[in-house]
Amino acid sequence: MFKSTTESEITNAIVGNFAEDMKQFASTDVIIVGGGPSGLMAARELSNNGVKTLIIERNNYLGGGFWIGGYLMNTITIRNPGQEILEELNIPYEQFNENLYTTCGPHACSKLIAAACDAGVKFLNMTSFDDVILKDNRVKGVVVNWTPVSSLPRQITCVDPIALESRLVIDATGHDAVVVKKLEERRVIGKLPGHGSMWVEKSEDLIVEKTKMIHHGLIVVGMAVSTTYGLPRMGPTFGAMLFSGKCGGNLALEQLRQTELTI
């Protein structure tokens, strides 16, 4: 049966690992804010290429909107050629018609999370983005706090956040685009249009096309691209989230290589 272990050894194992991770990731290559489908894809791409990558996620769980297809139903839809990424991740899927595929949300999401973990991505969950580190007009990292602290009224949680440095930051926070919005709030960039109404045929190509560096040191991926550039939304279909994440990861890789900032 189970071998002898004390309560304090269990506590030490947890605290020790957490402290070690924090020390290692206080300064890293890429910080991705948001652990939804676009953030996870970007992180996997980077980690698979040897880049030290950290995801900041405000929830306890990763996956964002990828667990559920829409209207609280589990079927995820993916337009051709999004199924190529499902194949790459070994996610089972079915063909619905000539151009549309379906997959099971919990299965697809857990496989994507596992793929990011297998690639070596580190996570800080229950951690909320609070601000950017901005030096010489370049984003150089993020300021974060525990989600429970961020969620409580200011007057009872006067707890200062901490800062994590990185060479690049990726905003993968979906509709909210919180990192880009922070730059808007600071008047570093102009007013954000917010995403437009639904137009499936237009939106997905545009999101991938517009996945780019929005400001020095900051790349935007996924639904946050729509919010940033005023693109139409696409509803519960996820091909563009996967491709945009992958594309943002490759863009970051290129930047790190170009500027010889890589590890």
Ligand code: 48H
């Ligand atoms: C830390 C944060 C913070 C914060 C948010 O919403 P997501 O799934 O985002 P994407 O872009 O990967 O995928 C979008 C997709 O799920 C979707 O909503 C679609 C396709 N909508 C179409 C339509 O028409 O509506 O994930 C974002 C993640 C979540 O896990 C959040 O919890 C997290 O970012 N997040 N993490 N600090 N301040 N804000």
